Amino acid sequence: MPDVEDTLTNALRRRIIDGEFAPGTRLSEISLAEKLGVSRNTLREAFRVLAEQGLIEHVPHRGVSVASPTVADVVDIYRARRYVEPAALAAGSPLHPAVTAMREAVELGETSLEARDWRTVGTANMAFHDAIVALADSPRLERLFRDIAAELRLAFLEIDNPEALHAPFVTRNRSLLETFLEQGGPAAAEELRGYLILSEQTVLGAFTRLRRG
Amino acid sequence: MPDVEDTLTNALRRRIIDGEFAPGTRLSEISLAEKLGVSRNTLREAFRVLAEQGLIEHVPHRGVSVASPTVADVVDIYRARRYVEPAALAAGSPLHPAVTAMREAVELGETSLEARDWRTVGTANMAFHDAIVALADSPRLERLFRDIAAELRLAFLEIDNPEALHAPFVTRNRSLLETFLEQGGPAAAEELRGYLILSEQTVLGAFTRLRRG
DNA sequence: GCATATTTGTCCGTATGTATA
DNA sequence: CTATACATACGGACAAATATG
Numbered sequence: 001m002p003d004v005e006d007t008l009t010n011a012l013r014r015r016i017i018d019g020e021f022a023p024g025t026r027l028s029e030i031s032l033a034e035k036l037g038v039s040r041n042t043l044r045e046a047f048r049v050l051a052e053q054g055l056i057e058h059v060p061h062r063g064v065s066v067a068s069p070t071v072a073d074v075v076d077i078y079r080a081r082r083y084v085e086p087a088a089l090a091a092g093s094p095l096h097p098a099v100t101a102m103r104e105a106v107e108l109g110e111t112s113l114e115a116r117d118w119r120t121v122g123t124a125n126m127a128f129h130d131a132i133v134a135l136a137d138s139p140r141l142e143r144l145f146r147d148i149a150a151e152l153r154l155a156f157l158e159i160d161n162p163e164a165l166h167a168p169f170v171t172r173n174r175s176l177l178e179t180f181l182e183q184g185g186p187a188a189a190e191e192l193r194g195y196l197i198l199s200e201q202t203v204l205g206a207f208t209r210l211r212r213g
Numbered sequence: 214m215p216d217v218e219d220t221l222t223n224a225l226r227r228r229i230i231d232g233e234f235a236p237g238t239r240l241s242e243i244s245l246a247e248k249l250g251v252s253r254n255t256l257r258e259a260f261r262v263l264a265e266q267g268l269i270e271h272v273p274h275r276g277v278s279v280a281s282p283t284v285a286d287v288v289d290i291y292r293a294r295r296y297v298e299p300a301a302l303a304a305g306s307p308l309h310p311a312v313t314a315m316r317e318a319v320e321l322g323e324t325s326l327e328a329r330d331w332r333t334v335g336t337a338n339m340a341f342h343d344a345i346v347a348l349a350d351s352p353r354l355e356r357l358f359r360d361i362a363a364e365l366r367l368a369f370l371e372i373d374n375p376e377a378l379h380a381p382f383v384t385r386n387r388s389l390l391e392t393f394l395e396q397g398g399p400a401a402a403e404e405l406r407g408y409l410i411l412s413e414q415t416v417l418g419a420f421t422r423l424r425r426g
Numbered sequence: 427g428c429a430t431a432t433t434t435g436t437c438c439g440t441a442t443g444t445a446t447a
Numbered sequence: 448c449t450a451t452a453c454a455t456a457c458g459g460a461c462a463a464a465t466a467t468g
Contacts, residue, residue, distance in 0.1 A: 006273070029434070039457045041254050044435090048258050052265040054353075061434055061464050080353045083300050140267075140293045144357050242454070252437045257455090274444045274454055432466070443455075 092135030118162035303402035305348030331375030
């Protein structure tokens with residue numbers, strides 16, 4: 001049987017991000033292995049990868065559970081985003097292929113907003129920022145963003161108010177794209193800094209209202 | 214038996230970074246497991262973690278080998294460094310505990326330079342930059358830097374001319390620290406940008422002279 | 427505090443697929 | 448092309464740690 005492992009890791013990753021296993025849920029090796037039709041050993045290897053990506057938490061002799069981001073995690077995620085995203089946008093070229101991805105993400109966000117499909121709105125927002133990072137043409141920075149974006153999605157899952165989290169940023173994405181194309185990268189970077197601060201405040205506010213640490 | 218796994222991963226990581234397994238070396242599961250006194254399953258779990266960190270390369274059905282950074286890898290590593298390090302330095306406080314680590318790294322580099330202990334000079338240089346990143350107080354950025362620094366050490370191992378790689382930067386570290394303390398973060402950040410460009414050119418020059426792609 | 431049950435950590439054996447000599 | 452070597456994946460087993468009664 002060929003590389004089940006890689007497929008398994010990706011499948012587990014997607015199911016966790018999609019909220020099938022709520023943050024904090026303990027993932028039993030035996031039951032999950034049986035449920036997924038793989039052996040414990042194979043599942044454990046996938047666990048190690050996901051733990052390294054920050055999606056699950058591994059406590060020795062106590063097993064793994066879906067990561068449940070704390071306030072400190074959210075603060076650090078936004079700190080990292082502020083280091084990477086504005087700089088990538090400032091140095092990005094309007095002719096970069098990622099700009100197409102930015103535009104498509106904006107449009108998907110707008111149509112999903114009309115349909116009140118908040119879940120897709122959130123996905124589109126993430127794709128928008130993923131495209132911004134892609135402007136940097138750096139596999140390592142993209143990987144960093146992929147991991148922290150996944151963690152952030154877990155935080156969103158816990159908040160469970162997708163409209164408040166995602167809807168306000170659709171028009172901001174449109175504005176940011178126009179600023180980038182009409183006024184250039186540095187101006188867009190400045191706008192993005194304010195955007196990220198607002199986004200962080202939105203998430204942190206919802207978090208504290210949930211009395212989570 | 215307690216968490217052998219974590220210890221095993223760290224031990225393997227250290228041995229790879231120390232050059233015990235040269236870049237490109239194939240790591241056989243059976244022989245290495247026997248050599249380390251662990252089972253293949255345990256070793257495979259450690260492999261997955263190290264592969265995720267970029268230290269080893271995993272090709273399905275062909276096993277793992279120690280990563281052998283290409284020119285493209287080095288370019289990307291320095292790109293990522295330019296995104297993180299100058300910004301961390303620019304925003305860093307002179308009162309941050311990491312400044313002590315910066316100073317200690319500079320001094321270790323200077324004494325090791327006199328002793329012509331190039332290996333320790335390289336370690337001290339890396340510790341210096343690690344302290345710069347620590348100024349940002351971001352676990353995720355520190356993890357990113359830890360991984361790319363390890364990859365960079367593999368590139369250094371292949372070049373095998375530690376004096377040319379590390380010696381020129383001891384005085385630059387001293388200068389950078391003084392600039393940071395006397396003229397502030399932004400001025401030091403600007404100096405660091407030129408530093409990193411020079412460092413990248415040094416590594417890439419040695420790489421192309423080795424005719425490696 | 428103790429005894430038990432559950433779960434993880436680790437190892438072995440084995441079958442199969444893949445690449446290479 | 449066959450043969451060999453090795454990685455992949457599975458299932459079973461037991462010890463150790465943790466959780467539970």
